[in-house]
Amino acid sequence: MKLRVLGCSGGIGGRHLRTTSFLVDHDILIDAGTGATELSVAELQAINHIFLTHAHLDHVVALPLMIDTVANQRDKPLLVYGAPDVLDALQRHIFNWTIWPDFSQLPDAERPFLRFQPIEVGAEIRLGERRITALPVDHTVPAVGYCLNSGQGSLVFSGDTGPCEAFWQAVARVPNLRYLLIECAFSNRECSLAMLSKHMCPRLLGDELRRLNRPCEIFITHLKPGEVERTMLEIESGLGDFNLEMLQNNQLFVF
Template sequence: MELRALGTSGGIGQGLRTTAFLVDGWLLVDAGSGVGDLTAAELGGIRDVLLTHAHLDHTAYLGLMADARIGDGTPPIRVHAPAPTLDVLREHLFNGVLWPDFTAIPTPQEPVLVFEPLPSAQALILGAFHITPLPARHSVPAVGYRIDDGSGSLVFSGDTGASPALRERLEELGMPDALIIECAFPDALESLARQVGHYTPAQLVDELRHWPAGVRVWVTHLKPGAAARIEEELREQAAAAGVHCELLRGGDVLQIGR
């Protein structure tokens, strides 16, 4: 599978885009501001969206993408997420006030978006992808995803703080070939990170000690104001612990499996 990192930042700023990944040109994982760099043709190729949670840095461009797709003759975009996440989007975003309800436009029979609740304990089959929701610990209901196409497997943690349940679940399913995991705050803000459900470098390196060496690890979601400090702390602590990880940047393209 090919993953294109459209947005990897934990916030906005010049040249920065928030979380969005495009897999094999048609599966969008989260819909942050990175979606805005796609061409009209690329937007038209998106068939399915996986959302990890409802926060705007992961969902705001879903509404704008829907607006760009109206009347283009393509089938509805299927949006997959746990029911609590979809409920938030219905009530607070696609409510006809903040933004039009694209689950009923242009008609309820042929809308731009179709919401498909995803039970947290069940896997989803989309084309060649076997997709499994994974535990996450965040300030709102959230999940990560394991995506497997038979030749390679990728885990995206979504937004999460330290969550032993994630690794435990993957030990049941089988560890992936690659992991994309967040690290939003520097170590000085550990208390805040624990409060809102994010990693710091020390927490993340401690978690990665338990992962097999063969899993490639990319780190995302650094908060822009502290990105340089987070990167330095992560680099130093990972080297001291014998842990290998890389920063994933907007525009990067990953090949997972064959």
């Protein structure tokens, strides 16, 4: 499997700051933040599966525009996977005919442009030899992380989460873990805000990483604009033993 980072910022502010979206091979998106808007129409048309971590706007904002762009150019529905509460939020608050048309009913319910596919924590979706499993996390809204397993190696993406023992227990069961992409949205001076919003700061992240029971390459994502330098300096000074790197746009992972 190949994963390309389209966006990994915790906010916007210039072309280089794009919110979370990863392209897997040519046909899968993990989240649909503003990073997905970097894809061409042909690349958008090739996507058949979108796995959402949660329904916050920075992770779904490109989805309505994407399906509107390519719907008439596809011969099968775009499949959108997420926890049941995530899909319910999309249907009630976005695809509701007020904010955006309900593409799960267009052109009709039997042949829609978009299908919602509920996925429970621990459930594994098989797409050929590729396996994608929803992992437990702890955020302010219903959310999951994902494990992507090619059979030869795995990549785990935390999505948005605060401290979560169940997440690390799930990671411990991944037999061929190569890469861990984990959020750290805030610097330590905003640790109280991180805890309130169920995100990470370096202090919290350090405690969590001590639960990791195997070596892998670890990358930091979802850094807040304006806090990137401070947060990475805190990570380098306080978590140097873990050899953490900042995730970058267009970074490619092969596993």
